Amino acid sequence: MPELPDVETFKRYADSTALNQPIASVHVEANDLLEQTSPSGLGRQLHGRCLTTTRRHGKFLFVRADDDGWLVLHFGMTGRLEYGTSTSPDRTPELRIQFENGYRLDYIAPRRLGRIAFTKDPGEYIAAQDLGPDALTLSFEAFQERATGKRGSVKCWLMNQSALAGIGNVYSDEILFQTRLYPKTDLRQLEHEDLHTLYRALQEVLHTASRNQARPDHMPDTYLLPRRNSRSRCPRCGGRLDSLKACGRTAWYCPQCQRRKN
DNA sequence: AGGTATGTTAATTG
DNA sequence: GCAATTAACATACC
Numbered sequence: 609m610p611e612l613p614d615v616e617t618f619k620r621y622a623d624s625t626a627l628n629q630p631i632a633s634v635h636v637e638a639n640d641l642l643e644q645t646s647p648s649g650l651g652r653q654l655h656g657r658c659l660t661t662t663r664r665h666g667k668f669l670f671v672r673a674d675d676d677g678w679l680v681l682h683f684g685m686t687g688r689l690e691y692g693t694s695t696s697p698d699r700t701p702e703l704r705i706q707f708e709n710g711y712r713l714d715y716i717a718p719r720r721l722g723r724i725a726f727t728k729d730p731g732e733y734i735a736a737q738d739l740g741p742d743a744l745t746l747s748f749e750a751f752q753e754r755a756t757g758k759r760g761s762v763k764c765w766l767m768n769q770s771a772l773a774g775i776g777n778v779y780s781d782e783i784l785f786q787t788r789l790y791p792k793t794d795l796r797q798l799e800h801e802d803l804h805t806l807y808r809a810l811q812e813v814l815h816t817a818s819r820n821q822a823r824p825d826h827m828p829d830t831y832l833l834p835r836r837n838s839r840s841r842c843p844r845c846g847g848r849l850d851s852l853k854a855c856g857r858t859a860w861y862c863p864q865c866q867r868r869k870n
Numbered sequence: 871a872g873g874t875a876t877g878t879t880a881a882t883t884g
Numbered sequence: 885g886c887a888a889t890t891a892a893c894a895t896a897c898c
Contacts, residue, residue, distance in 0.1 A: 609876050640893095667877080685877050686895080719895045721877055760887050769878085778876050822876095856889060858874085 610667055610683035612743055612774030613817035618681075618689045619664045622671065622713065625691040628658050629707040631673075636724070638702035641717065643680075643725040653677060653726050654705065659713075663730055665742050666773025670730040677728045684721030690714040734773075743774040744814050748807045755795055755803060762798065762806070763791040764855040775810070777857045778833060779817065783810050784861065785832040790868040791852065791859040797869050836860040 610618075634654045636647035645653075657674040664670070671679040681687075681703075690701070691713050701714035703724055715724070727733040741750060754771055765771050766780040775783070784791050786809040789802070798806070817833075820826035824834040830843050842849055842862040850863045 611876060614876075682877085684894095685875065687877095717894095719875090719877095719893085721893070721895090723878090758886090764888075767877095776876055854888090856891095857877095 609822060610685070610687055611776040611779045611822075612664075612666060612814055613779065613820075613822040615664055615667050615669055615683060615774075616744075616818040617821045618683070619662050619669055621689055621691070622659070622662050622669070626659050626705070626707070626711075626713040627662075628660065629709050629711070630658055631655055631705055632708045633706045635700075635704045635706070636702075637700045637704070638717065638720050638724075641702055641720060641722055641724045643723055645724075645726045650679075650724070650726055654679065659705075665730065665734050666739055666769060667776070668734070668737075668739070668773075670727075670733075677726055678730050678733075680723070680725035680727055680730075680733060681715055682723040684717055684719060684723070686719045687715065687717035687722040690716060738770050739773040740769065740771045741773065743772045743810060744818075746772065748804065751807045751810075752800075752803055755798070758795045760795060761792040761854055762789060762795055763859055765795055766810075767855055767857070774814070777859070778836065779813060781836060781860050782813050782817075782831060782833050784859075784866060786813055786830075788865050788867075790866045791854050791861055793869055832860065832862070 631654050634651040636642060636650060653676055654673050657676055659671050660674060661672045662669060667682060669681045673679060691711060693711050702717045703715035705713045758765060763780050763784060766775045766783060787806050827833050840849055842865060845864045847862060847864040849860055851858050851860050
């Protein structure tokens with residue numbers, strides 16, 4: 609799940625549950641997810657402090673621990689947050705933050721493709737990761753500027769975290785479907801008007817998905833997202849959907865509505 | 871069993 | 885230098 613709308617949903621979830629309670633203990637189960645810190649180091653940074661505010665940039669979530677610094681979470685392909693008291697039966701979470709009130713915030717990443725870090729300055733961390741501007745807080749002018757002079761497929765560019773931060777395989781498909789662009793369209797083929805349409809679709813899709821908590825079953829009927837498979841039909845023309853390989857991923861699209869230019 | 875999966879990165883190829 | 889592809893990472897699901 610975790611693309612921009614999913615991480616935005618995690619942020620709101622954390623905001624409404626885990627803030628302003630003293631941390632009693634921290635347990636790191638997945639040592640290999642830690643970046644530039646150790647389990648005991650992270651414990652020292654968080655113990656006794658409160659989580660006070662959160663910030664999202666692209667697919668990264670930053671959680672502030674008082675005035676000490678920020679916990680950094682990346683959710684990989686299958687990560688999520690869970691807040692509560694019930695004893696988890698199946699499996700130890702990759703990271704558990706236990707609060708003094710008996711509740712805890714669990715970071716669960718079954719495939720362990722995520723990342724846990726700690727930084728004094730999210731801006732520095734973002735720069736060090738070479739992340740582009742967040743896809744949702746980007747002006748059209750900046751968007752256009754980043755696209756000009758580039759070549760290669762528009763899908764690859766949308767998914768490139770250094771170009772824009774936050775869009776992955778599923779939402780790039782949705783944005784291109786709404787824009788009626790063939791995924792492998794070269795950036796140099798896009799005229800000003802095309803770029804503007806693309807930008808507007810990007811904003812609309814990411815806002816709509818965030819508002820609906822990134823749940824496929826809550827998406828508008830006009831969306832491709834819940835239909836990214838060979839059994840479904842295009843919500844616009846009713847035709848068969850098709851897939852192709854681009855940037856090492858499977859792109860789903862409608863060959864009728866998203867025609868290749870030329 | 872084998873293929874696929876919402877992500878990132880290093881190595882390789884064009 | 886840039887863009888695209890492949891393999892690798894670790895696990896779950898069909």
